Amino acid sequence: MSEQSSIYAQSGVDTAAGDLAVELMKSAVSKTHGPEVVGGVGGFAGMFDASALLGYKKPLLASSTDGVGTKVAIAQAIDKHDTIGQDLVAMVVDDIVVVGAKPLFMTDYIACGKVVPERIADIVRGIAEACAATGTALVGGETAEHPGLLGPDDYDVAGAATGVVEADRMLHAGLVRDGDVVLAMGASGIHSNGYSLVRHILSEKGIGYGDHSNELGATYGEALLTPTALYTGPLLKVLEDPSLDGAIHSLSHVTGGGIAANLARVLPVGSWVELERSTWSPLPVFRHLADLGGHTLESLEGAWNLGVGMFAVVEEARATQVAAALTAQGLDTWVAGKISTAARDFTGFEQGAKGVNGGAVRLVGNFAN
Template identity: 45%
Template sequence: MKKAMTYRDAGVDINKGNEAVDKIKPLVARTKRPEVLGGLGGFGGLFQVPKGYENPVLVSGTDGIGTKLKVAFMCGKHDTIGIDAVAMCVNDILVAGAEPLFFLDYVAVGQLDPDQLAEVVAGIAEGCVQAGCALIGGETAEMPGFYQAGEYDVAGFSVGIVEKEALLDGSAVKEGDLILGLPSTGLHSNGYSLARKIAFDRAGKTAEDYIDALGETLGEALLRPTRIYIKDVLPILKGQPGVIHAMAHITGGGLVENVPRVLPAGLSAEIKVDTWPRLPIFDWLAAEGQVPEDDMWRTFNMGIGLAVVVAAEEAAQVKADFDSRGVRYYEIGRVVAGDQSVVLV
């Protein structure tokens, strides 16, 4: 007689899944908005369209974290990586002029660890709080034999809303507009395949190594979560409609490939590279990896996470708004005649 097998014998523990849900419920509660209908546990998340919109457009975004997760595994730190998952989605929604409404996550694991999952979701909930959106659902997939022990993957999906006439698509951008840059916290969630190759293979460092040039451990520098720009910019979008002509979320491809995405034909962006401080992590990676400067600018954000294009005659009021709320920014360039490219000067 062959021994009877259960789902647990195959590597999936349903009881641990239920335990994980119990740990997640209070984290999700932190993010609730008035429009959320129902609670965690349904087959779909329910969200009522906010009142007051005359001609609303829904804007959606989805993304993952990439190989930055490998650094989280090295550090054994899982409570901030969820912020990255939220940030990569909601910042993309923001550049269309939209307010993020809700977020759903997808976490895949080899073997479920309820405490580890709770840490990941705690970061996701924190990201939602920072973005002002609700975490209304998600999926945890336990896939034995697919992921290495202790490892997982995280992705997310978010939906936002904007009045159709307030939608930002770059069409309002004109020659002479100024470009303001909001600083990044570091690498955010891009370029980690190169960064890890340099840091751990070429330089032979570990995540625990303290790097004098960085003033912190390598793990701390590389694991710092992506900045969420919603509450920095949304007050201007709502309070001063029309003064922001376009925005670009500086992700993979850096400034040189993301800013052109919001430039109309016949225009380029002139970016002055000495107008903001270059974070130490970029100089350290460039030196340790002997990375060509062109590759640095096409791989990393180089210290600017969001580019905001404003009319020159209205830039003063945007700056005043930022100043009044303590939002740091730099005037990094302007829009010029050209071929939809970025010129670094």
């Protein structure tokens, strides 16, 4: 270690540990690189050859950035860090596919109180594996040590990605028509939203993340770290199927804000849908946590996905075909509702969200057992 590095280490920043972390993650990151990635790992900037975009008539770039919220607190509590990376990719890349875009590349950022090389490598390995699964090149990242601001075992993660879609193939609310069918796609668990409520419920009950849950068949920590499902790969294959060209009109990723609000964002003003709760049964993790907190499942529809990770609004005539194609790609898919543009009173409906003045959505009926 140089004298300069030694002096820096005395303040709490270990550059040697950072270098070791890069060495441990380098192989996993390199596996996400195709011929489009220029320069490999370690440059000041990630480089991506965009000459493939010359084949587009009017390429639109899609970008997204996100983190995984307070789910990281559970990973830190049980010292398990190999799933958070997939959560990050899912939260970022699955927002890009919502507009029909193919992800091109991603960068990540990890802020921590102390660089523990093996821990950082676990996180980035998870990011890289999920990037590979979604066809996304991981072209760069940054690990920043913040001693005095974060505790030695504290960290947070964030990422940003860029994708591309041909302008006339972009998915959006303007394509949605009266009679379109809403297909729901199953979630793997809580995904990466609503964990502040999860943590509050467990804290109120005095339950630790290492405590075993008979209802969940695992410790609470293990069950709650089930990684967020990745929808990008399967959705792109269906979107690229010539027999289904134009059949999908809009997609909605069910993240923060809950079920109805996220779907409302991708519906046109004046349209509405009633989602039938009876078409699915919320996963055991939702039922158990609701019971612990003394909540009804219905009251949690604005906080948790309750088992629905993505919606597709599709042409009625090919809805069965699209559902079959999604199922064949490994996504549990079912019909949850039907779009209408008939005039009606929207009392009790969610109408748009996050600045979008969209359609109207509400959930009706009772959940399946």
